[in-house]
Each structure stands twice: as C-alpha cells, then as structure tokens.
Amino acid sequence: MANIQETIAKQFAEAAFTEGDQLLVNIPDAKWHDLARFLKETPELSFDYLVAIVGMDWTDEFGCIYYLTSTKYNTHISVRVATADRENPMLHSVTDLWAVAGIYEREVYDFFGIVFIGNPDMRRLFLRNDWVGFPFRKDYDTDPEVNPVRLDHEAVEDTTVTYVEDETGKVVKKDVTIFEPDDFVVNIGPQHPATHGVLRLRTAVDGETIKKIDLYLGYIHRGIEKLCEGLGYPQTLHFTDRLDYLSAMNNRHCLCLCIEKALGLEVPRRAQVIRVMMDELMRISSHLLFIGTFCMDLGATTMLFYALRERETILDILEKTCGARMTFNYNCIGGVIADLDENFVADVKKFIEIMPKAIKEYNKIFTGNVIAHNRMDGVGVLSKEDAVSYGVTGPSGRASGWACDTRKTNPYGIYSELEFDEIVRTEGDSMARYKVRIAEIEQSVRILEQLVDNIPDGEICAKVPKIVKLPEGHWFQQVETARGAFGVFIESKGGTSPTRMKFNSPGFCLAGAIDHLTRGAKIADLITIGGSLDYVVPDIDR
Amino acid sequence: MEVTTKGMPYEAFKDNEYIEKLADELRANGTNVVVGSLDKLINWGRSNSIWPLTFATSCCGIEFIALGAARYDMARFGWEVARASPRQADFIMVAGTIVHRMAPVVRRLYDQLAEPKYVIATGGCAVSGGPFKNSYHVLKGVGEIIPVDVYVPGCPPRPEAMIYGIMQLSRKMRVERFFGGVNRQENREEFLRNHPIDNTEE
Ligand code: SF4
Numbered sequence A: 001m002a003n004i005q006e007t008i009a010k011q012f013a014e015a016a017f018t019e020g021d022q023l024l025v026n027i028p029d030a031k032w033h034d035l036a037r038f039l040k041e042t043p044e045l046s047f048d049y050l051v052a053i054v055g056m057d058w059t060d061e062f063g064c065i066y067y068l069t070s071t072k073y074n075t076h077i078s079v080r081v082a083t084a085d086r087e088n089p090m091l092h093s094v095t096d097l098w099a100v101a102g103i104y105e106r107e108v109y110d111f112f113g114i115v116f117i118g119n120p121d122m123r124r125l126f127l128r129n130d131w132v133g134f135p136f137r138k139d140y141d142t143d144p145e146v147n148p149v150r151l152d153h154e155a156v157e158d159t160t161v162t163y164v165e166d167e168t169g170k171v172v173k174k175d176v177t178i179f180e181p182d183d184f185v186v187n188i189g190p191q192h193p194a195t196h197g198v199l200r201l202r203t204a205v206d207g208e209t210i211k212k213i214d215l216y217l218g219y220i221h222r223g224i225e226k227l228c229e230g231l232g233y234p235q236t237l238h239f240t241d242r243l244d245y246l247s248a249m250n251n252r253h254c255l256c257l258c259i260e261k262a263l264g265l266e267v268p269r270r271a272q273v274i275r276v277m278m279d280e281l282m283r284i285s286s287h288l289l290f291i292g293t294f295c296m297d298l299g300a301t302t303m304l305f306y307a308l309r310e311r312e313t314i315l316d317i318l319e320k321t322c323g324a325r326m327t328f329n330y331n332c333i334g335g336v337i338a339d340l341d342e343n344f345v346a347d348v349k350k351f352i353e354i355m356p357k358a359i360k361e362y363n364k365i366f367t368g369n370v371i372a373h374n375r376m377d378g379v380g381v382l383s384k385e386d387a388v389s390y391g392v393t394g395p396s397g398r399a400s401g402w403a404c405d406t407r408k409t410n411p412y413g414i415y416s417e418l419e420f421d422e423i424v425r426t427e428g429d430s431m432a433r434y435k436v437r438i439a440e441i442e443q444s445v446r447i448l449e450q451l452v453d454n455i456p457d458g459e460i461c462a463k464v465p466k467i468v469k470l471p472e473g474h475w476f477q478q479v480e481t482a483r484g485a486f487g488v489f490i491e492s493k494g495g496t497s498p499t500r501m502k503f504n505s506p507g508f509c510l511a512g513a514i515d516h517l518t519r520g521a522k523i524a525d526l527i528t529i530g531g532s533l534d535y536v537v538p539d540i541d542r
Numbered sequence B: 001m002e003v004t005t006k007g008m009p010y011e012a013f014k015d016n017e018y019i020e021k022l023a024d025e026l027r028a029n030g031t032n033v034v035v036g037s038l039d040k041l042i043n044w045g046r047s048n049s050i051w052p053l054t055f056a057t058s059c060c061g062i063e064f065i066a067l068g069a070a071r072y073d074m075a076r077f078g079w080e081v082a083r084a085s086p087r088q089a090d091f092i093m094v095a096g097t098i099v100h101r102m103a104p105v106v107r108r109l110y111d112q113l114a115e116p117k118y119v120i121a122t123g124g125c126a127v128s129g130g131p132f133k134n135s136y137h138v139l140k141g142v143g144e145i146i147p148v149d150v151y152v153p154g155c156p157p158r159p160e161a162m163i164y165g166i167m168q169l170s171r172k173m174r175v176e177r178f179f180g181g182v183n184r185q186e187n188r189e190e191f192l193r194n195h196p197i198d199n200t201e202e
Helices: A002-011 A028-039 A101-112 A225-227 A233-243 A245-263 A269-297 A301-322 A343-369 A370-376 A384-389 A394-399 A430-452 A506-512 A514-519 A522-532 A539-542 B010-014 B015-028 B033-047 B059-068 B102-110 B123-128 B159-175 B181-196
Strands: A016-018 A025-028 A049-057 A060-068 A076-081 A090-092 A115-117 A159-165 A171-177 A183-189 A200-206 A210-217 A472-478 A485-493 A501-502 B091-095 B119-124 B151-152
Touching: A002 A016, A016 A506, A028 A090, A028 B015, A049 A384, A049 A485, A060 A485, A076 A090, A101 A115, A101 A506, A115 A159, A115 B010, A159 A430, A171 A485, A183 B119, A200 A370, A200 A522, A200 B151, A210 A514, A225 A233, A225 A501, A233 A245, A233 A501, A233 A539, A245 A269, A245 A472, A245 A522, A245 B059, A269 A301, A269 A343, A269 A430, A269 B059, A301 A343, A301 B059, A343 A430, A370 A430, A370 A522, A384 A394, A394 A430, A394 A506, A430 A522, A506 A514, B015 B159, B033 B159, B059 B123, B059 B159, B059 B181, B091 B102, B091 B123, B091 B159, B119 B159, B123 B151, B151 B159
Parallel strands: A025 A076, A090 A115, B091 B119, B119 B151
Antiparallel strands: A016 A025, A049 A060, A060 A076, A159 A171, A183 A200, A200 A210, A472 A485, A485 A501
C-alpha cells in the first residue's frame, strides 16, 4: 500500500490520501484523467480492471468513487473525484481507458445528472428519456405528479449527445448518430422469450450480420438503491434476494459481510460454514437453471426438464431450512437467521451422490451433440484483454482465461481453507462459457463434500444490537456469485440507515459487453451469445 | 420439531363465494336453452386449454418456469402451450415487478391479446408493488394499467398457488357466457375507457 501511495504522490502533488478498507485517493477533476492513465499504464501499478463507479451526492458536492483493481498484483485502490457545481456537474470520462466505464458513467448520469466529458453516449440508461429530474439526488422531487405512469410509447432515438472539450477548454455539446440513415434496425425485446427477461436490444443488421446493438435497460429498474437510503440496515437485506434471485444467498452474504466489516463483527464459525454451504448450493442451482434455459434457447428443450429435476432437489433442501423456494431471507447481520433443518446433512449427502451422475447425463445428451457444437464453438469469442476491460467476471470471464474468482483472489468467509479448483479456460467462446459452468458445479459439489460432515456446533448468529448503527465511513465488499463479482458499497454518516448504498452487479458488465461481442456475428448467434453470458435482468437494472 | 404443511381442505377449495356471485349475476335474467348449452360446451373447451403468454419480468417468472417443468407440470391442465406472441395467447400471467418504463409495453401486450382475454397478477409486485411499493419507478400493482381477473399473492407465490390461480381463472371462464351479455367484458371496457393511452403515434 505504502509504495503505491508514494508512486502516486511523486507524480501528482494534488493527490490527498485517506486510509480506509482500501486506500482512497482524492484528486481534483482536472487531474483525474491523467491520474487514471497513470494508474492503468504504469507497469508497477497496472490497475487494469475498473470494478465500480459509485455516483455520490454529498449535498455540497457531486462526485464519484472509482474502485480499481490490478489483475496482475491483486491490489486495490479507490479514487474520489468531486465537483462543487450543482447546476451543471461535469467530470472527465475514462471510457477510453476502461471500456466498462462507458455504461457505468451512463448510469451515474441517469441517476445524478453528472455529465461525463468525453463519454461518447450521454443518454439516459434506465429511465425514460422524458423523465423529469435525477432520482438519486438528495433534492429529487418524489411527487408522483412530476413523473406519472405514462402509457404512451417512448419516442425512438436515433441520435445521442456527447460532450467534448475544444482547444480553449470549453465544453461543447455534439450530436452523434447511433445508426446510419440506411441501417436496417430490428427491435428485439423487451418482450422476447430469448432475452431472459426484459432487455431491449435495437439491432442494426446487414443481411444476417449484426452491425451494431444499441442497448436499452430499465424495463425492470426498481430503484432499489434509492429505497435502501430510507431503511434501516436489517431492512435493506431482503432486497438483495430480489436482485439476482438466482444468487440470492450469495448476494445477501455480500451485504451482510459489508455491514459486519463496518461493525467489526465476528461471525460464529457454524454460521460461516452454513453460509458457504448455502452459497454453493445456490451456485449449483443457478448453473442448473442456466443449463436448462440456455439449452432450451438453442432448441434442446429436453435439457430444461433434466436440469430442473436436479434443481428441484436443491430447492427442497433449501426450503426445509429457509421455508421458501426463492427469496430465502436466510443470512442476517451476524450470521444466519435460523438453524439448519435436522435432515440437512442427510439431504446434502444424497444430493452429492446424484449430481455427478446427472452431469454425466447432461454431457451425454447435450455437450457432445454435434448441433450444440456447431452452434456454440467459436461463437461470441471474448479475448482476455476485453474481458478485463469490459469487467466481464464470473464464469464468462474465466472462460476467456481471466482468473477472476473472488473466492480465490480475495477469499471471504472460510473459502481460504477449502480445496477447490478455479476453472479457467482459454477459448473464450460460448462453448467455453457453458463448459466452465458445468465444471464449476463439480467444484461446488467438492466444496459441499468437504463441509457436509464438518459443520461445527455452536451459535448461528453473533450478538448484534437491536438497532444497527454503522460508524461514519464507507465500505466496499465483493463476493463471487453465480454470475461474477458482486459488490456492495455502503456510505454511512453514523445513523441507522445508509446515506448511499450501491449494488455493483456482475450482470451489468455482461450487458455492457453485448454490443462488442455480437458485432459481425449472425443474428441467430445473438441468442447463443446472450444465453451463454447468463445475465439476470433485474440484477442489471436493480 | 416436525413441520407439516397442510394442504388446502377440499371444502375450502370448492368454497368460492366470488365465482358463485358472478354466476348468479350472470344467470339473473335466465338462460336460453340452446345458447346456454352451446355456451357450456364452448366454455368447457375454453377453460381446459388456456394458453399463457410467455411473459416474466423478474423473480416470479422463475417459479413460472418451474411450473412448466416436470414436477409441477402444468401440461396436466392444458396450460403448457406458452406462446411467445400475444396474438396466440389467452391470458397474461403478469409475473414480476412492473415499472414505469415497462408500463406502456405491458399495455400494448394486453391490447394485442386476442379476445376473450384475461389477466392474472402473480406475486406481491404485480398485485400491489410488493416490496418496492415506495420506489419512484414501480407501479403499485399492474391493476393500475390493465384490468386484472385473478390476483395471486406471494413473494413469489409457490407453483401450487399459481396453479390455484389459473384454476380459479378457468372456473371463471366456465360460468361466463360466451355469447353476448358477458358482464365482465362490460367492466373491462369501462376500465379501458378510464385508462386511455394518450398521444399514441399510430
Ligand atoms: S413478488 Fe416477490 S418474487 Fe415476485 S417479482 Fe416481486 S419481489 Fe420478485
């Protein structure tokens, strides 16, 4: 840490440093782009992965906190950039350095109205283009009269705006066309059976070849982050179950970890083991649903029935303990909410036995199938550099050769004590993404095998005060969900509810990479590529 | 500690005040013998092959997938023909949160359904906005924009509850009159009159 600080301080006299759970660099906006380039391109720093951009409204200032990671050295840093201008807040864009910044900055613009100079596309992302105001600003007018439910259709936009600096340093607004006038644009979604939810892709095609995709989000944007600001910490937990509902346990684990980190709370060993087991069961069930729906998209409907058969077994196990088939509400601050069902161990053992056989069956039916190979081999290839630049984590990132498993790189809970392999492939195509998931199921079963006989006795939850108050500060925590690295950011002013809570979802980056991945592919491959990324739309939109 | 889940007793399942009231209302003026028998025949067919629209926005949709798979197997009831196009479907099962941006799309899907059409609101979100009721971008129930026939509460409702909901719909269809004078249709037209779509471009 110290030498990172020194290296930066040598180059940037303006930089101020704060220690926290990560080193925080304060930098004025004028120097931000230079610092960003320095952080990315200096060999001994090489912060090549932009984890998150958290938009902030500190009431006197607008700004962002950038979270960066170096995939080479596994070091972390955060940068705070702010502007005091509340009328026309502007910051410099870093889209040219990290591709994922493009979509992150659009999100910040949509919620806070901060314009990014140099971002090629400054449109709203989640909200309608006729939406009034910026909802995450603290002075936002929540009156439903301002933004009533509109039943008229949105106007189709074929142009966007970008803000650039001219030679004198003045910022000018420029119109940019999204599609050429003679482009043939097909609208896919939001109601389309193969987009896995309500995603809308306006696709320009040349014959059967995709030229460009313009992504529309927000058809399931629920404003969860804003809702959290008015709630107590225990009340915010249940939202995480409903973000990426297929990784409900993992998401909730992450938020609990973040709050526990802020409180300095020690979680009893029994609860930690239970949490990891639940996470892995969840991961398997999510991958199973992926196999089912993905194969169904490719025309192999039978696989849905096979995969869901095993998934139901897991849901039974979870249901006995948690009482629900989805939205489990199981993790809580300090541990877990209820003890395991008496049959839990026996059920998991039974499951461990059937799963390897089931995988063999899947491979026999589908993986080796010649049609499956034709549709998946070499389709939607993502290189490792692009995976890092677009922030594509999880099985999709590992299929491109990027060892990005948070369980390995930054172990949390008891993962550091467990034996399991990180599955990394190098092909980067849809087949690799599919195979990584199959192999990850095997690894998760391996983890369960190690734990099922070693669940220690003891408390299931630490002593937590009735009213949870976090000290002043901010924290960031990541875990590995079934889709990739999921992050939670909390800023507290010392009260019972957060002043800002941000969920950094893996699906958002996956969606951001669709345009890049599908350029030049055939339109039928769009289904394969989208399916193989395995995003969950409520997780993207939050 | 043994936890047992009691199924719904059969009497309660058959106890359906609401449907009976509807049936009484419809039969208040008596029924023509010929048309009445035809009605019965057609409704018997209709109510046993209700085709849903493949439509899901979030979590509740996954339970709808589970409904289609082997364990809950909605094919037993003739509902398995999930259509991707609203023009071929009989009802929308609104599974999931409906937000402002989605509202006009849902309305359009509803308008595109072929008559006679029905709506089931599944899950807390579609019923009332559920856990996101206070959000700036979430509708307080899909009933704000389209007329709903059956509400199924839960977060998410279990597949069994969904089955019950669709069965309720099929009962409702059975007491309706296919030929003329269907009370429910009048209510619906009134609803749509009160919820106009403004400045449509077409
Ligand atoms: S009712 Fe619950 S499970 Fe259903 S969509 Fe809403 S939050 Fe998800």
